[in-house]
Amino acid sequence: xxxxxxxxxxxxxxxxxxxxxxxxxxxxxxxxxxxxxxxxxxxxxxxxxxxxxxxxxxxxxxxxxxxxxxxxxxxxxxxxxxxxxxxxxxxxxxxxxxxxxxxxxxxxxxxxxxxxxxxxxxxxxxxxxxxxxxxxxxxxxxxxxxxxxxxxxxxxxxxxxxxxxxxxxxxxxxxxxxxxxxxxxxxxxxxxxxxxxxxxxxxxxxxxxxxxxxxxxxxxxxxxxxxxxxxxxxxxxxxxxxxxxxxxxxxxxxxxxxxxxxxxxxxxxxxxxxxxxxx
Numbered sequence: 001x002x003x004x005x006x007x008x009x010x011x012x013x014x015x016x017x018x019x020x021x022x023x024x025x026x027x028x029x030x031x032x033x034x035x036x037x038x039x040x041x042x043x044x045x046x047x048x049x050x051x052x053x054x055x056x057x058x059x060x061x062x063x064x065x066x067x068x069x070x071x072x073x074x075x076x077x078x079x080x081x082x083x084x085x086x087x088x089x090x091x092x093x094x095x096x097x098x099x100x101x102x103x104x105x106x107x108x109x110x111x112x113x114x115x116x117x118x119x120x121x122x123x124x125x126x127x128x129x130x131x132x133x134x135x136x137x138x139x140x141x142x143x144x145x146x147x148x149x150x151x152x153x154x155x156x157x158x159x160x161x162x163x164x165x166x167x168x169x170x171x172x173x174x175x176x177x178x179x180x181x182x183x184x185x186x187x188x189x190x191x192x193x194x195x196x197x198x199x200x201x202x203x204x205x206x207x208x209x210x211x212x213x214x215x216x217x218x219x220x221x222x223x224x225x226x227x228x229x230x231x232x233x234x235x236x237x238x239x240x241x242x243x244x245x246x247x248x249x250x251x252x253x254x255x256x257x258x259x260x261x262x263x264x265x266x267x268x269x270x271x272x273x274x275x276x277x278x279x
Contacts, residue, residue: 007103010110011128015161016144017115019134020186022050023224025112030233031259032108033069036267040102045114046077058231074098091120125168134184137199146206153202162210186217215261218254
């Protein structure tokens with residue numbers, strides 16, 4: 001980076017699929033590019049590759065003439081080496097190699113982790129400056145953060161994932177670093193007000209006990225899924241002059257609110273966003 005600083009690393013992670021990690025990551029990418037930041041992504045879900053496919057669709061649209069901002073992007077797959085220790089060494093080397101190639105010439109690196117525990121996912125969590133954990137607004141997803149008593153909703157103890165984050169925070173603290181952990185409530189329902197209130201109350205208690213910030217995420221909108229094939233985000237809509245629906249306007253504001261909640265370091269120079277395709 002031109003001012004000598006290394007990139008801010010944002011990790012999207014939890015140990016449950018279907019929470020909206022990749023959709024959230026894609027919208028964060030475009031929002032940060034629009035701020036003039038140099039953005040790179042690393043997809044660690046080498047099997048599903050949702051974020052990578054999203055960006056490949058976007059790169060195809062750019063190649064066909066669409067005027068859209070692009071990040072640098074890469075995918076790191078799991079090792080096929082049979083030996084356990086050799087496989088971990090291989091994954092560590094490839095992941096850190098890609099990360100090191102990005103941190104000195106980008107402002108933000110966004111890492112999308114698979115919805116399961118893995119060696120590379122743990123590596124990524126240990127590198128995070130900001131950890132963003134999307135969850136659906138339900139007690140099923142809340143179980144990812146902590147064990148909750150089914151009768152009075154008291155907190156019985158942290159989950160394995162929370163213990164992982166705690167361990168990574170301790171490691172970072174030993175080297176003078178910190179991890180800002182944000183739990184993002186995606187797909188908040190509009191009908192079950194009682195359940196929503198209960199989840200909110202438990203999350204508020206957990207935030208104080210475990211040490212994270214609760215932020216608003218993305219609502220359940222069909223539009224988010226429909227944009228995938230074109231590699232578009234809600235922030236791309238409206239650039240061609242079409243009138244936005246009220247739902248689309250609200251969705252765009254959701255994304256901007258989410259970006260603001262990350263509280264990232266300001267951009268300290270004039271720089272054009274990258275427009276490259278896959279590395």
